Amino acid sequence: MIYGGNYEKNYHTHTARCMHAKDSDEEYVISAIKGGIQELGFSDHSPWDYASDYVSSIRMKLSEFDEYYESVSYLKEKYKDQISIKIGLECEYFPKYMSWLTSFIKEKKIDYIILGMHFDKTDEDGVYYAKVGNDNNHVDQYIEHCKEGIKTGLFSYVAHPDLFMRARDNFDERVAIKSRELCEFCKEYNMPVEYNLEGILVNVTKNINGYPNPDFWEIACEVGNEVIIGYDAHAANSLERVDIYDDAIIYLTNLGI
Ligand SMILES: [Zn+2]
Ligand SMILES: [Zn+2]
Structure with missing residues (x-):
């Protein structure tokens, strides 16, 4: 295992509170230190002050x-x-709740907050973008x-910008145009x-192509985007996967990013 080097920062970390991640907050910190991370941002899925009695x-x-x-402040x-820790959230752009947020x-x-655009409208009645199949209207x-979320100026970066590819089996011309637009x-x-990086782990587990999607990242390279690697850790030991971090660095570098 390599310490330090490239593994300086990770701002995409979940906790068991979101109910689809595991391990204690402290275990994430210990794994981050083992994985050579010098600054760790917790960014669990944001709560919302729902207008309805919906429970996510x-x-x-x-x-x-x-x-x-x-808990994060204590750690x-x-x-x-040993490590610098930041307290963040991963939030959607839900138009009706942005003033609350x-x-x-x-x-x-x-x-800080990162933009993880999982649902349209809100999750009370919106669709989950990772399950919309090949419907191009949903990609639009x-x-x-x-874009609306970015315009608010609240977010530090866009998490998994190619999330919609989890649901698709093709990256057609329309998707290419919209990806370039983003x-x-x-x-x-x-x-x-x-x-x-969590997308990579899911792709292997589920034997799907999903995201990160190579066609999308070729476009990001052509456009010259600034890229950040995020573990999107849903288990503490994901933060020790310096092997997939290294692969990502090599892949992105070879692309020209
Ligand atoms: Zn997410
Ligand atoms: Zn996440």
Whole structure:
């Protein structure tokens, strides 16, 4: 295992609170240190102050946020001599809740948020973009909502920008045009796009192509996007997978990014 070197930062880390990740917060920190990460950002799925009585099964409840903040703050202090820790969230762009989110991140003093555009509208009644099949209308909508999210200026980067490829079996001309549109928009707004390592682990497990998608990343290279690698860790030991991190560096470097 290599320590230090390229593995300096990872800002995409989940916790068990989202109910589809495992391990304790402290185990993530210990694995990050083992994996040579010098700055670790927790970015669990954001809670929302839903207008309905909807209860999400893939994110913490709003009532759990303070405990999340306290737990990460405790670890930040405890491990301060070994690793820098930031407190973030992975949030969608949900038009009807953006004013709430803007106040919330300010009030709670959250270090940063990343744009993980999983659902259109809200998850109360929206579609999940990773399950929309080959419907190009949903890709159009995904790109549109990403752009709207970027325009808010709230987000630090776009997580898994090619998320829609989880559901598709082709990268057709239309998708290529829309992907280029997103990449160009990100470049214009100096918004890094994330090469998502969790996607690679899922592709292997499920034997699918999914994302990161090579056609998308060729476009990102042509456009000249700024790229950030994110583990999107849903298990602590994912942060020790310096092998897939190394592969990603080699792949992106060979592409010319
Ligand atoms: Zn995500
Ligand atoms: Zn994530």
